[in-house]
Amino acid sequence: MPTLEAIIFDVDGTLADTERDGHRPAFNTAFADAGLDWDWSVPLYGELLRVTGGKERIRAYLRQHLPDFTPPEGNNGPKGSDEASLDAFIRDLHKRKTEHYVAMMTRGAIPLRIGVLRLLREARQAGIRLAIATTTTPENVTALLNSTGVPDLIDWFEVIAAGDVVPAKKPAPDIFELALEQLQLPARACVAVEDSDNGARSALAAGLNALLITTSSYTHHQDFGDAALVVDQLGEPGAPTQILSGRHAGVLEKTLPSPFHIDLASLHALHAVACR
Ligand code: XBP
Numbered sequence: 001m002p003t004l005e006a007i008i009f010d011v012d013g014t015l016a017d018t019e020r021d022g023h024r025p026a027f028n029t030a031f032a033d034a035g036l037d038w039d040w041s042v043p044l045y046g047e048l049l050r051v052t053g054g055k056e057r058i059r060a061y062l063r064q065h066l067p068d069f070t071p072p073e074g075n076n077g078p079k080g081s082d083e084a085s086l087d088a089f090i091r092d093l094h095k096r097k098t099e100h101y102v103a104m105m106t107r108g109a110i111p112l113r114i115g116v117l118r119l120l121r122e123a124r125q126a127g128i129r130l131a132i133a134t135t136t137t138p139e140n141v142t143a144l145l146n147s148t149g150v151p152d153l154i155d156w157f158e159v160i161a162a163g164d165v166v167p168a169k170k171p172a173p174d175i176f177e178l179a180l181e182q183l184q185l186p187a188r189a190c191v192a193v194e195d196s197d198n199g200a201r202s203a204l205a206a207g208l209n210a211l212l213i214t215t216s217s218y219t220h221h222q223d224f225g226d227a228a229l230v231v232d233q234l235g236e237p238g239a240p241t242q243i244l245s246g247r248h249a250g251v252l253e254k255t256l257p258s259p260f261h262i263d264l265a266s267l268h269a270l271h272a273v274a275c276r
């Protein structure tokens with residue numbers, strides 16, 4: 001049986017519940033800066049999350065909601081191609097959105113989710129390697145981790161695979177495959193932690209069968225396919241984890257103590273049952 005050597009974490013929704021009150025308002029402020037009257041409400045943003053990646057999400061929004069949109073005159077896209085001018089417009093808008101998001105995180109707008117720091121500490125102490133596989137922009141990951149006040153938290157992660165470094169974003173497997181390649185580990189030596197169906201499809205397609213889902217505010221109703229275990233949160237002593245579903249939920253429910261929270265022992269149990 002392979003041993004557990006690394007944990008690969010998603011960021012948005014998994015390390016912190018950033019979409020509704022972090023990314024969404026950052027997009028809206030960037031729209032206002034650009035003189036656009038677009039307003040991504042909480043329910044609309046839930047629908048737009050079907051498409052991962054901020055630039056890709058803006059493009060999908062235009063296609064679905066404003067198919068006749070053309071970038072305002074004077075926008076700095078190369079002349080002579082509508083497609084190139086739209087690309088440049090989206091890139092600029094998204095750059096502004098990233099600036100707003102980083103500023104919000106730097107102010108400490110969104111905390112890490114319950115149990116995240118505890119589990120990272122436990123893993124580090126036990127010599128389990130840590131990695132990130134995320135669709136978001138690298139600056140956003142840095143800002144979130146730096147906002148926690150835990151010195152050098154970012155350096156706890158040996159690998160940070162983020163954003164546009166791969167050809168296809170989640171649900172494609174590329175970003176998890178890149179993290180595995182950089183860790184120089186096979187998928188069966190790792191546990192992946194995700195919060196969304198797109199993330200689950202990505203991790204599973206990369207061969208990460210030991211997949212734990214911690215559902216988040218936008219994802220609790222989603223279908224996580226063959227994820228090994230689906231829970232509401234990592235939890236803490238005194239804030240127990242609820243098992244919701246999962247391919248190995250039945251076995252794990254019998255194995256794990258009750259009440260329980262996700263600690264290293266539960267990740268070893270999950271890994272053993274999913275990778276046997
Ligand atoms: C996160 C995303 C990202 C963020 C926005 O998905 O899809 O696009 O919503 O970040 P996951 P950017 O948690 O599956 O990685 O605007 O920087 O893309």
Ligand code: MG
Nearest residue numbers: 010012013195
């Ligand atoms: Mg996520």
